[in-house]
Structure formats: C-alpha cells, structure tokens
Amino acid sequence: MLKRSILLKLLSAAIVFGAWEIAGRIPVSYAFPTFLESMSALITLTLEGTIFTAYAETLKPLVVGVIISAVLGIGLGLWIGLSAKFDWLFSPIFIVMQSAPLAALIPLLVMAYGIGLTSKVFVVCIMAMPVIVLNTSGAVRNTPSVFKEMARSFLASERDIIFKVIIPAASPIIFSGLRLGISAGFIGAILSELKITPTGVGDIITYSRSIADYPSMYAAIFSIILLAVLFLNVLEKLENYLFEGNNRGYASD
C-alpha cells in the first residue's frame, strides 16, 4: 500500500513535469522555459551557492512569521473557541484579515515598519494566521459534546477537558489549518520580497526576470514550491505521530 502511494506520487509528478516540458517546447510563451532548462538552471544556482544565500535571507521572515502565526494563531484560536465573548471580539478581525487584499496593505506596513524584516514578518503573518486561528477556533467549538460529557462524568477538570479532549479532538482541523496557513506563509514570504525589497529568493526572481533569464526565474519558483511540499509532508508525519488514532486510514496525501 505504501509503495503504491509513493508510485502514484511519482506518477503525478511525472505527468506535471512532462506537461511542463511539452508546454516549454511548443513554446506557449517565449518567457516560459522547459522543465529541463529550469532544472539545469536550478543545478547551476545550487552549485554556485546562490540559492543557499538566497534562502538564508528568505527563510528569516518565513520561519519567524510561521512560528509566530502557529503559536499565536493556535493560542488565539483556542481562546476564541473556548469563550463566546472572544469569538465576538476577534473572529471578525480574522475574517477581514483573511479576505483583505494584501497588496493594498503592504504600503501601509512599509510606512509603519519600514522595509526591513519586521514588515516582511508581518506579511507572512497576515497571510498565515487567519486560517490557523479560524480553523482552530471552529474545531474547538465543534468538539463533540459526548466526549466532554464523558470526561466530566469521569471527573475531568476544566484543564483535563481542554488538554485531553478538546485539543486532541480538534487536532485534525488544527493541523489542516496549519498546512493551509504555512502554504500561505510561503506565498507571503515571496510576495514580501517582490513587493517590499527584493532580497533572497524574491531577488533571484526579480533579477533573472529583468535580464530575461527565465530558466533561473522558474528554478527559483520551483525551489520554493518544492520546499513547501517537503515541509508540509514533515508536518503530516508529525501529526500522524502525535495523534495516531485520528488517522482513520484515509488520510489525505
């Protein structure tokens, strides 16, 4: 079974890359390189070390932003989910945040926090946090009441109910919020580098576009997607490890 799922993943990757290669060869646009050209550009960037220095730059706001979003987002989400008052107070903020046009907010952020790391972290958080908060609070509020009732009948304290019932019961949806939030955080990190100051991977994209080195540009984009996919897989492993019984054998892949 495990072998088969790996095979299927390889097959779907082969189909996507094959389509990319064909589209590049037609070509659909003079600015669209083939898959192989992009890969060789990626290898060059790797050998030169450019990609590593770029990620050293890009990962800073990404990691800081994602950690803040995860910790604060889950914390706030629990709080909002557990108390009706905070739901009233905070939920609207995150719903607005989730639907706000980020590009319009960036100039405001730059005005307030300058063009440094802070603004970029903010962009990552604005992208990542709302879905984490909203998923967490929704999942907490929808914990099946039979579980809470059962725990109470066996003398659980409020604390036990939160840590031994509500959080484990909510964990699949909290984790799916984390996955969505972290993907959005990756987008936020790149967006901030394109819109605020070109640094890191955003710099490779901007620079190689300006000199019409499209393979390098796509190589950079490809690398960020690859990193996101790898990271999400690690997260899924962690989830399965922590809450094994919640995985009913049809977990997404």
Place this chain on the structure above:
Amino acid sequence: MPQIDDAPEAPAAAGVDNAVSVRGVSKTYGEVEALKDLSLDFPRGQLTSLLGPSGCGKTTLLKIIAGLLEPNSGEIEVNGQPVTGPGPDRAFVFQDFALLPWASVVRNVAFGLELRGVAKPEREEVAQKYISDVGLGGFENAYPHELSGGMRQRVGLARALSVDAQVLLMDEPFSAVDEQTRRKFQEDLLSLVQNENKTFIFVTHSIEEAVYVSDQIAILLPRPSRVLEIIKPSGFRHKGADTIRRDTEYLDIVDRIWASLRSYVE
C-alpha cells in the same frame, strides 16, 4: 417462623437503604418536557431497570443522576448526599459509547483512572483486567475505529467498571452486542450484582432482559415521563441462570409488562 420469613423484608419495607433516590425531578429541553415530577428509589446492592418507550427520557434521568445535567426542579440523593455534579461514587456507560477515537483501547479503558491521577503502570494493569473480563483480550492496542459496535460498547463497559464506583449507570449497555454475547453479559451482570455490593441502574428496551436481570423494574410513561409502575421480580432470582427463562413467574411478569406498555405503543 413468621419472624424469620419477615426478616429480609424489613429494611426494604422501612425503605432506609437506598443508594440513590430521585425526588420530584422535572426536566425540560426548551419546549420539550422530558421528565415531569419523577420520583424513584434505587435500593443499595440491587439492579433497577428503567424500561420505557424510546424518547421517554431514560437517558435524561440517568444523566441527571450522574450530575451531568441539572434538573429544572426536584432533587437527587446519592448515599444521602445531594448531587451537585459528577462524583467518584458513580460511573456511566454511554449509549453511544463515547470512546476517544485517538486513544487506544487500553487508554480508553484507563481514561477514568488517568483523570483521577493514577500512575500509568497501575492504571494499565487495572484496565488490562477489565479488558479481559469483557472479552477484548488481544485488542489492547487497537483504536476504536478498528472495532465493531459491540466491541466498542464493551470498551465503554470496561471503562466504567475500572473506576470501581458504587453506583453504575448503564445506558443500554448491551444494545450493540450480538444475542449470544448479550446472554452471556446478562449472566455476568447477575453474578456481578450478587458478588459486589454495587448498585446498578440499567436502561434497556428489552422487556425480557429487564425481567431477567432486575431486582426492580421501573416502567416509565412516554413524555413527559413519570413512573407508571414498579415491579419487583423476586421468586426466581435464586434459581439457576438457565432455568429462569422457563420460570412461570418470569413469563408472567414479561406478559404483564407487555400488557401495560402495549397501550402506549398503539
């Protein structure tokens, strides 16, 4: 001679030793009036069945006794103390099992002890004993979704037994097990009632089951629920487990209960 015969009757007649007593309890859910002025005593060390049509408020009454629901009026006493919430003297077997899907069978069974702060090796040893007792040996590390309905129900049963409470509140505990297992459980329940000085409050839909296992049967009316009749089968309790079902008193009581319930079904 008459004195000797009367002796066992004395405490029951005086009505002193009730483990649980329910006095004038009413409960409404919004517009729905589930219980109305219901009073009922549960003698210590005996098994009392609640028998009544679906939706008549049996689960509601059990949850009120457990301290999980507040009645709108009336009071509950357990061992003479008014109930204000759940307590260590009562354990609940849930109609819908209420097993934690992320926890293995052992952890589910030991969950009550875990919440009481019993150390892991100790509580797992206790859990292990009850897992074997309900016939789930070998499934300790399985998860609830890997079990059949009847097996899940037995996990819920083992969890309630493992906390060693004096009063067991059992909400249709045998509804999802097959007929063979059910008969075996009924026999096990009888010996449990006999050997341990626990008080059982047992909800069932089956008239035969109620008559077979109960010292006292309370027949509840449909919503709003009150006690229609209390029946105390006594004549055949000392007979062997397999002869009870052929006993004339057993069969008479089954008929009598059916006769009083049938008017509410039609």
